[in-house]
Amino acid sequence: MFQKIKFYDGKEPEGWQPFLKELSKDNAKGILLFVGEETPFDYKQLQPLLKTMDIEVWGGIFPEVIYNGSLYKQGVVGCAFKSPVSIEVVKDLSKFKSNFPEDFVSKNTQTLLILTSAYADNIPLLIETLYEKYFKDMTFIGGSAGSIINIDQPSLFTCDDIFVGGAIIAAVEDFMSVGINHGCQPISEPAIASSVDKNIIRSINWEPAFEYYKRIVEQD
Incomplete structure (x- = not known):
């Protein structure tokens, strides 16, 4: 699943480069970032660094993040994947038409990790489409990103864009499970x-x- 999980307080912009460099070590196959909404997160400033990465980097902004049993409104939790991962982006779920590229999921994919914008339309349609297409072979894990202060704030990002109202689906060639109950x-x-x-x-x-x-x- 994850070969490494790190925390960064997000206070200084120059801290992003060593943080991502550490996560990408040991042949990491992808990096998932959970950003607390009070983090001074400047996507436009960070994007050039994300584009230099030779692996998939994506994430979401949340009211709080958890690391080592503690809650943080400011800070970033980075998770480095040990197995191959590919992502598919749906920028506007209100226009989602139940279609995905045929090559999005490989024969080795075991888990679909789904992040949606919390207030997006058509989330049930997205889940139903994925389940009907892949339910026999996949584990499904996911959740919603977004701010409780400003529901229109962009909350999902990749190296290409930051947006609201959509979803990011990661196809992971490894089994993942949730280790907690609500x-x-x-x-x-x-x-x-x-x-x-x-x-x-x-x-x-x-x-x-x-x-x-x-x-x-x-x-x-």
């Missing part, structure tokens, strides 16, 4: 999402969603 416990009875607007819940049990959430949380 740990959540129910705090209310089941409820009905009585009004939705795409991926936004407007009302629950026929009352405003915010008021419903507020009451349940305060009761708990």
Whole structure:
């Protein structure tokens, strides 16, 4: 899976070069970056460095990142892959038409690692398309990137671009799995999402969603 995982505080722009150089050592096949949203992340300044890399480098911006059991709003977690990896980018999921290049997944691909923009349209269609096409042979892992402060902030990036409203799918020639559980416990009875607007819940049990959430949380 990962041959190396490193943390960089992201405070100084000049720290990116040694950080990426260290991650790319030992014949790494790709680098995935998780960036905390309070990191002073200047993509335009970083892009020329990303373009010098001879392996795939991609990532997302998140409210917080986790490293060695600690949460960081500022900082970068870099994961270096030991097995070959290729990526496919969907920049605008609202225009997604359920098609992927035939050569995107190789016969040795074991895992599809999916990052989406948290507020993007058509995420279910993307997942369903991938599952219907590859479910017999693949492990699926993924999550959503994005800011809770500014939902329109670009949150996904490769060496070519930074964008919002899309997805990055990585085909990894290795088995990957999730080593944690969510740990959540129910705090209310089941409820009905009585009004939705795409991926936004407007009302629950026929009352405003915010008021419903507020009451349940305060009761708990």
